[in-house]
Amino acid sequence: MNEDTVIRMNPCALGLAACLGAGGAHAAEGALGRPISGTGVTANAGIVPPEPIMAVNLGEIYFDGKIGASRTVPVGNQATLGLDAEISFTLATFLKVWDTGPGRWNFSSSFTLPYVWEKASATVTIGALQGTQKDKTSNLFDITFTPITAGYHISKTEHVAFSFNVWAPTGKYDASKLANPSLNNWTFIPQVAYTKLWPEEGFSLDAVSGVQFYTPNSATDYHNAPLFTLDVMAMKKFPGGLGLGLIVGTVQQIGDDSGPTADALNGFQGHDWALGPVLTYDTKLADKAPLSFSIRRVPTVESKNRLKSTSTIMATGTLIF
Numbered sequence: 001m002n003e004d005t006v007i008r009m010n011p012c013a014l015g016l017a018a019c020l021g022a023g024g025a026h027a028a029e030g031a032l033g034r035p036i037s038g039t040g041v042t043a044n045a046g047i048v049p050p051e052p053i054m055a056v057n058l059g060e061i062y063f064d065g066k067i068g069a070s071r072t073v074p075v076g077n078q079a080t081l082g083l084d085a086e087i088s089f090t091l092a093t094f095l096k097v098w099d100t101g102p103g104r105w106n107f108s109s110s111f112t113l114p115y116v117w118e119k120a121s122a123t124v125t126i127g128a129l130q131g132t133q134k135d136k137t138s139n140l141f142d143i144t145f146t147p148i149t150a151g152y153h154i155s156k157t158e159h160v161a162f163s164f165n166v167w168a169p170t171g172k173y174d175a176s177k178l179a180n181p182s183l184n185n186w187t188f189i190p191q192v193a194y195t196k197l198w199p200e201e202g203f204s205l206d207a208v209s210g211v212q213f214y215t216p217n218s219a220t221d222y223h224n225a226p227l228f229t230l231d232v233m234a235m236k237k238f239p240g241g242l243g244l245g246l247i248v249g250t251v252q253q254i255g256d257d258s259g260p261t262a263d264a265l266n267g268f269q270g271h272d273w274a275l276g277p278v279l280t281y282d283t284k285l286a287d288k289a290p291l292s293f294s295i296r297r298v299p300t301v302e303s304k305n306r307l308k309s310t311s312t313i314m315a316t317g318t319l320i321f
Contacts, residue, residue, distance in 0.1 A: 034167060034183065034187055034212060034227075035212065035227060035229045035251050036061060036063055036274075036309075036312060037229070037231070037249035037250055037251050037272050037273065037274035037298065037300065037312075038231055038247050038248070038249035038274035038275070038276060038296070038298025038312060038314075039061055039231070039249070039296070039298065039312065039314045040208050040210075040229060040231040040249065041193075041206050041207065041208045041231035041232065041233045041247060041249070042206065042208075042233075042294075042316075043204065043206060043233070043235060043243070043280060043292075043294070044159075044195050044197075044204065044206065045161070045193040045194075045195060045206045045207075045208050045233075046151070046159040046160050046161045046193040046194045046195030046206065046207075047151060047153075047159045047161065047195050048097060048106040048107065048108050048149055048150070048151025048159075048161055049097050049106065050100075050102065050103075050106050050153075051097070051099075052096075052097055052098060052099035053096075053097045053320050053321070054094075054095070054096055054097075054320070054321055055094075055095045055097075055318060055319065055320045055321075056092070056093070056094055056095075056318070056319050056321075057091075057092075057093040057095070057316055057317070057318045057319075058090075058091070058092055058093075058316065058317050059089075059090070059091040059092075059093070059314065059315070059316040059317075060088070060089070060090055060091070060314070060315050060316075061087075061088070061089040061091070061312070061313070061314045062087070062088050062311070062312070062313045062314075063085075063086075063087045063088075063089075063307075063309050063311075063312050064085070064086045064087070064309055064310065064311050064312075065084075065085050065087075065300070065306075065307025065308055065309040066083065066084045066085070066307060066308060067083045067305075067306075067307060067308065083120065083121075083122045083178075083307065084120065084121045084122065085118065085119070085120045085179075085307055086118070086119045086120075087116065087117070087118045087119075088116070088117045088118075089114055089115070089116050089141065090114065090115040090116075091112055091113075091114045091115075092112065092113045092114075093110055093111070093112040093113075094110060094111050094112075095108055095109070095110040096108060096109050096110070104152055104153045104154075105150060105151065105152055105153075106150075106151045106153075107148060107149065107150055107151070108146075108148075108149045108151070109145075109146060109147055109148060109149070110145065110146045110149070111143070111144075111145045111146075112143065112144045112145070113140070113143060114140070114141040114142070114143070114144070115138075115139070115140055115141060116137070116138065116139065116140075116141040116171075116181050117136075117137070117138040118136060118137050118138070118179040118180075118181070119134075119135070119136040119179065120134070120135050120136070120178040120179045121133065121134040121135070121178070122178060133178060134178075135177050135178035135179040136179050137177070137179040137180060137181050138181070139171060139172060139181035140170070140171055140181060141171050141181050141182065142167050142168055142169055142170050142171045142181075142182050142183060143167070143168050143170050144165060144166065144167045144168070145165070145166055145168075146163050146164065146165045146166075147164060147166070148163065148164060149161055149162070149163040150162045150163070157196065157197040157198070157199065158195070158196050158197070159194070159195045160192065160193065160194050160195075161192070161193045161194075162190075162191070162192055163190075163191045163192075163193070164188070164189070164190055164191070165188075165189040165190075165191060165210075166186070166187070166188055166189070167183070167186065167187035167188075167189075168186060169182055169183065169184050169185055169186060170182070171183075173219060175219040175220050183214075183217070184217045184218065184219055184220075185214050185215045185216065185217050185218075185224070186214070186215040187212055187213065187214050187215075188212075188213045189210045189211065189212045189213070190210060190211060191208065191209065191210030192208075192209055192210070193206070193207065193208045193209075194206065194207045194208075202236055202237040202238065203234070203235065203236055203237075204234075204235045204237070205232070205233070205234055205235075206232070206233045206235070207230070207231070207232045207233075208229075208230070208231050209228075209229060209230045209231075210228075210229050211226050211227070211228050211229075211254070212226060212227040212229065213226050214226070216259070220259070220261070221259045221260060221261075222257065222258075222259040222261055222262060223257060223258045223259050223262070224257055225253050225254055225255040225256055225257050225258070225267070225269065226253075226254040226255065227251055227252070227253055227254065228251070228252045228253075228254055229249070229250070229251050229252075230249065230250050230252075231247065231248070231249040231250075232247070232248050232249070233245050233246070233247045233278060234246050235278070235280070241281050241282040241283050242279070242280070242281055243278075243279070243280035243281070243282070244277070244278070244279055244280075245277070245278045245279075245280070246275075246276075246277055246278070247274075247275070247276055247277070247278050247296060247298055248273070248274070248275050249273070249274045249275075249298060250271065250272065250273045250274070251270075251271060251272050251306065252271045253269045253270050253271060253305075255267070255269070256268070256269050257269070268305055269305060270303070270304050270305025270306040271303070271304055271305075271306065272300050272302065272303040272304070272306045272308070273300070273301050273302045273303075274298040274299060274300050274301060274309075274312065275298065275299075275301050276296060276297045276298035276299060276312075277296065277297060278294060278295070278296035279294065279295050279296070280292065280293065280294040281293045281294075285319075289319060289320060289321050290318075290319070290320045291317070291318070291319050291320075292316075292317070292318045293315075293316070293317050293318075294314075294315070294316050295313070295314070295315045295316075296313070296314050296315075297311070297312065297313050298312045298314070299311060299312055300312070
């Protein structure tokens with residue numbers, strides 16, 4: 001089996017993990033941040049194909065999460081008692097694999113345009129009074145781009161990819177609102193993805209890990225601490241194009257948040273874990289263009305100072321041409 005055959009086992013071998021699943025409705029000051037655990041890994045995430053190609057990926061992420069009213073949550077320019085949020089992200093990712101010729105190294109670049117719909121509610125205090133505040137929004141979210149992903153083929157069945165991803169604060173932001181189509185900060189994410197294949201058995205193992213560095217939110221003086229992320233997926237492929245796997249993901253905050261509100265909440269340091277199944281299907285169009293679909297459900301199984309979701313669902317479709 002040659003290198004090209006191994007890489008073409010699944011057309012999602014594109015390094016799209018650099019962009020998918022990196023959406024969030026709030027900064028860490030809103031108990032979520034950009035990452036949603038369990039959504040950042042894709043099949044063959046560590047492989048950048050050796051041949052020049054273009055790819056388009058459409059993704060949808062639905063997330064419903066809450067923090068109980070016994071906890072104070074920093075959101076915008078206020079601190080709320082608890083927080084309930086329902087979020088839907090629509091992501092369009094465009095990827096180009098560059099013509100770098102044969103060899104162990106291959107390179108790609110990508111750009112993601114996200115659209116968000118969000119609904120949030122929480123208990124707020126105004127003077128001596130308390131009441132429920134509700135808010136919703138729908139608009140273009142902060143754009144993200146990956147100037148370079150460098151893929152290295154360790155062997156025919158083992159691959160690794162290094163990327164540097166950037167989120168730009170291009171969405172609208174209002175510090176007085178609970179729901180915003182922006183985090184109002186730049187986020188820089190060095191990331192590594194790894195893929196190990198067992199072609200004869202139809203098994204694969206993928207892992208994506210990164211550290212997210214945030215600039216301060218100029219509207220609230222809130223500075224999110226770095227977030228370490230890790231998503232791992234084990235997959236079994238069956239004849240006919242079907243695949244079934246299990247995903248485990250985590251977000252771990254490194255240190256305390258800073259700023260007046262964060263200091264009053266002792267740094268608001270948090271973490272979470274998510275676990276759930278994934279189903280994939282690979283096929284080809286009439287012109288032999290590879291087409292892949294996937295759907296996963298990765299609810300939160302443990303959380304502290306982050307929104308806990310009972311129903312995180314992600315669906316994607318990828319076309320190579």
